[in-house]
Amino acid sequence: MGCFDPSRAVEAVRRFNRFYARHAGAFHERLHKSHFSLTEVRILHELAHDRAQTAADLSRNLGLDTGYLSRLITKFQKLGLVVRRKNESDGRAHLLTMTSEAKAKVDELDLHVSSETASLLNRLAPGEIEQLSSAMADIERLLSPTASDLSTRLRSPRCGDFGWRIERHALLDASEEPSLSNETHAATVIARFLSAMQMNTPRIACWVAEQEGAARVGAALLNAASENQARIELLFVEPGARRRGLGERLVAACANFAQGAGYESVACRLDDAREDLCALFMRTGFKLRQDDETGVVWERELRRIYAD
Secondary structure, X not given: OOOOOHHHHHHHHHHHHHHHHHHHHHHHHHHOOOOOOHHHHHHHXXXXXOOOOOHHHHHHHHOOOHHHHHHHHHHHHHOOOEEEEEOOOOOOOEEEEEOHHHHHHHHHHHHHHHHHHHHHXXXXXXXXXXXXXXXXXXXXXXHOOOOOOOOEEEEOOOOOHHHHHHHHHHOOOOOOOOOHHHHHHHHHHHHHHHHHHHOXXXXXXXXXXXXXXXXXXXXXXXXXXXXXXXXXXXEEEOHHHOOOOHHHHHHHHHHHHHHHOOOOEEEEEEOOOOHHHHXXXXXXXXXXXXXXXXXEEEEEEOOOOOOO
């Protein structure tokens, strides 16, 4: 298997940037029959949807130079699109308000954008649209600064999630030489789980952690190790989504399901005693049951639920 080549990654990003710049430029020319640049449209859109109230908000949200932004706001004032007034709570800043004419222009632009986007997507098959959406969500997640305010939900798996899970497990530790062992293990676990699903086997479950914007950032499987014990497998959180409690939520989902399904305990076996995962299981009430050359096993006893 080939080694990671940083220069190829750099060229891939630059190639994508060139493609997107051409695409966005052509899109803009077809779309607007308007006199606004893309940057100006972005500013108006932020104001129209109450995502910004001051020039500082716009500069931070859009990454724009304050001097350049000030000139654009002045232009909007002259066109009667934006009103600037003093901020009573902060004399150093001014509040920006859109006029009704500006809001009407933004609504018109939004309709054009939706129409053009729908026309673009109509060329693709449903599976290709799903692939595009997932790829765009991943690009945004990977190239954006870590944001702790993005909401994340746990959902049931959909088509494609299991193949994604195998791929992510194969690349868990990018610092090491690529190996097929992780991928083989993940494929074996997934095949067993899917087989059990097709047979409607009870007392098994799977969760996918999905970030705002539809980016997948984590997952966990719960299989039956025995009649009385459930086993957490392929627990994973993307590096950029860690240290926000997502691992605890996935483990809690597994433990709660296992308790409701009547298991007496839930366990997780780790091939390597990774410090972060061991700390996670300690925080969530697990105890170390085995620690030797074959790996470590963390286990948590579950309280029995009795029906009246």
